[in-house]
Amino acid sequence: MNHSFITFGLTAALLIGSQARAQEAAPTAPTPAPAPTDDGPAISKMPELERFVEAEYPARAAAARIEAIVILEIDINAAGGVDAVRVIEPAAATGYGFDEAATLAASKFEFSPAEAGGTPIPVTISYKYGFKLKDAPPPAEPAPHVPVLSFSGLLLERGTRAPLAGATVTVFQGEGESAHGLETTSDNEGRFSFFDLTPGEWKVLCDPEGYFPVRTAETVAAGEVVEVVYHVEKRSYSPFDVMVEARRPKKEVTRRTVTTEEIEKIPGTFGDPIAVVTNLPSVAHTPFGSGALIVRGSSPADTIINVDGTNVPYLYHFGGIRTAIPAGMLQYLDFYPGNFSPYFGRATGGVLDVKLKRLQPEKANGYIDASFLDTGVFFSMPLGDKAAIAIGGRRSYLDVLMQQVIPKDGPVTLTAAPRYYDYQLMASWRPTPDQELSLIVFGSDDRFAIVFNNPADAAGIAIPEIKTASRFYRGILSHRLQLAGKTTNELKLTLGWDEQIADFGPGRYIHQDYFSPQLRDTASFAVADALQLKVGLDWLLYNATWDVSFRRPPMEGDSIADNNSFDTGGISKTKIDRKVVSFPAAFVEAEWTPIPEVTLLPGVRVDYFDWIHETVYDPRLTARWRLSATTVLKGGAGVFHQAPQADQVDQGFGNPDVRAFWAYHYSLGAEHQPLSFLNVDVTAFYKDVRDVVVLSDALIERGGVQVPERYNNNGRGRVYGMDLLVRHEFANGFFGWLAYTLSRSERRDNRSNGFRRFDYDQTHILTALGSYRLPHNWEVGGRWRYVSGNPYTPVVGSKLDLDADTYQPVTGKVNSARLPAFHQLDLRIDKRFVYDAWMLSAYMDIQNVYNQRHTEGWSYNYDYSQKSGGGDLSFLTIFGLRAEF
């Protein structure tokens, strides 16, 4: 028997399910053969593929995703090996190598041989070799693109370094229709970024509203990051532009508030806070710009000055040159000309409450302020998120200037040229959002001494020297607590020390010092929806030391005859060593809103005046009725007690039996707001002052001895008039006000029959002031004042005192004449220079622009037959510079 390849004719039926795949192969078994033919014995067993060899999928075909089927003819020998492979039907896709790959793979197949009658025989089979690709795997996700930072920057406001948030920054290339670019917005820190910018020059535009645009070009290089800082300049740096005035609700009949920003711009005041108050209604003009506050016909001693609720003895250096508290420390001033809350007491005139800044700086900042009078510095900075600190100080250099100007061999020698300094320290800590602990320390020191080489002769008595020194220190520790609802508590502990020294030669001196702790606690809470209560304690102590040898202090109503000389015959002496006097007080005030339009504030204050052993009661009531959204009616009535001055009750100087004096305050007025920025306030007032302490020439019996009474409570005063304030808040670049007071103030004392004019009775007080913001950070302001002249006691003649060999004046009725009216125009110009990280402000304050001569008093010749007017400085120009960062 020949071994021949038996062809089974399997071509059609034989399906070799082997398929080559590009990555994987999955061979399948051949299908059973059909019935045998006549070519030989019957096949009892088909060949079985025992080892399949996967063909290598042609790469080009795989890449092109081409599949194919190749039909092969395979000669299988009796051992099961492959003797030959022939392609009988090539792949349809030619040229890819499918035939070759299939032939090569098939040649390596191994079969179990076919058998015929149990004997292995060679056969020839057809084999279909298929090339099939598996489903293509999903394309691998491209690696995420990481943006590459190309250009980043920081926007800061020029001058203040404040970050500019929310500003749109645009970068672009090309012009016109071909311009293309990107834009972004700065974040809360003023930062912006651009990514994946192509290298080259990019134009940059940032044009936030209210600022000058930033237009520049930056060059971006591949692989580099351009970092810039743009200082963007505001179109205007007026402080009013950033003032967000959350108006405190008004409860009082009359409360005038002046902010620091206004204080610094009012002409003629040299930026001095207290001087600004003199421009408000109800405040009289004082000669020589002294720091005295004369409010609705009251003596200066009848008006109290508080700093953050703490009593201070005085606020001016040398009586009126500069305030001891710089404007940089202030938040605002509240001024009450009358009918003030029971929170304030021990005064029958008015109240000036100076509010210091609540420290909440966002960054370190400060300033240096220099003028021809002094230089001051101020610096504040945050300490973390919850604390802050500020320090400040100021020193004058009048002493340096005067020592250069006054000749050494002149009529006077400066042993201590006038100099003053003041200093401040503030710290605050907010451990929790509802409470704050703060410490404020401030102080002032004035000193001046001259020696008269040819002693001055004031009506015959020599004054060899004048030496004065005044100092005060205050430390205020405060704790503010805000509880649920409207419940608050404020506790203040103040330690203070005051010293005043005045020497006018042998036997004439005033030395006094006070250690004055004060405790205040004020709690406020809601009793019902429409009823709020405020209760408080105000305890002031004095530990006083006096050593005084001097004539009695001048009194209101004194004439030139009373103040004419330092006659040694009129000297009184007293000495007190560490005397403690106590002034405890308590008050309660309700705020009741029976209907939404009406607010009633009844209250009462109780004071105990230790040095006269007297308890006084001050009931007070204020009412406000809102007629409409723009109009309010208001009124108030109350009792206000005040203790006499220390020298008036001193055994050596005064009368220990003198009592407290007091006043009824009545006021009625209206407020109207015709425009959002315009306020009109008119108030009529009447004040009835009782038991005024006045001079007495009487002799009384005390302890069985005849002694001069010196003072008694026989005085009486009355003040009546009206205030008008038309106030333009900052709008359209302008702020200002028109203030007018029409009043009459009278006194009755032991020296007058009936009422006569008060020393500072000024029938008309008119002030018109305003400040206007110009472009390029210029501001101009003006103030014009017209004030009726002060009353004075005329000299109607003189008489020769043969013993003293001098003439003594003969006076007419007290305050029966009036000085010429006062009027003056002041101008102020401010210019601010803005730099990247700081600003420089320069100002020029011109007082008395049209050089009006003022008569504040009369000087007489030796026999009082002639007089000449004496007044303050006429035309005066002051320059100042302030650098702030």
Place this chain on the structure above:
Amino acid sequence: MLHRRHHHHWLATGAAVVAALSVAATAEAAELTAPAARQGYYLGGGVNGVAVRSVDRDLGAFAAAYGSSYALRVGEMLTPWLGIGLEVGFGQAQSSRWRSQFGGLLLDAQANVWKNLALHAMAGLGAVMARDKLGRVASAKGTGGALYGAGIGYDFFPLHTEGSGGFGITPSLQGRYCPGSSFHAAMVWVGLDLYWWRGLDKQELELPAAEAFTGKKQG
């Protein structure tokens, strides 16, 4: 504090950027100033011929004295028509009998009323002192205090072709008055000043894009 990452976004077409730029340009044009010579800060000085007429309460009117004066001026144009500045000036004049010296520091407000023609109003501090050359009056006469003035001047800019600022020449005529209780004096100044005008910063100027988007600060 929240810190957001800002990702740029490509504008769909350049038209959006063009539109933004156009709006910005329009807004800028409404608030920016066209460059001109008479802009920004100015610094100048000059020489003047002076005539002085003084009146003393006791001696009566003095004969006119003639001389010269010098002034230094610095200031800024706030708007195209309003400017504020300071002037320091001093000088001397004499007649057959009197020799006068004067000086002052003035605040100067000017109004540019027509092209480069400016009217000035001044107020400040000043002093005038006169001495008798013949010795008949031993003590000097004079006054010090307020000083007022008014003037007119026209600025020429022969070298200016474009841009903001430049050098200018200004002929001027001024009158001054120094009041006093016992002595007062009036003066007339005629002079020629040289000025340098700094010009406005680029950020304030209306400029073509090629000039606006540069690294320069000045216009």
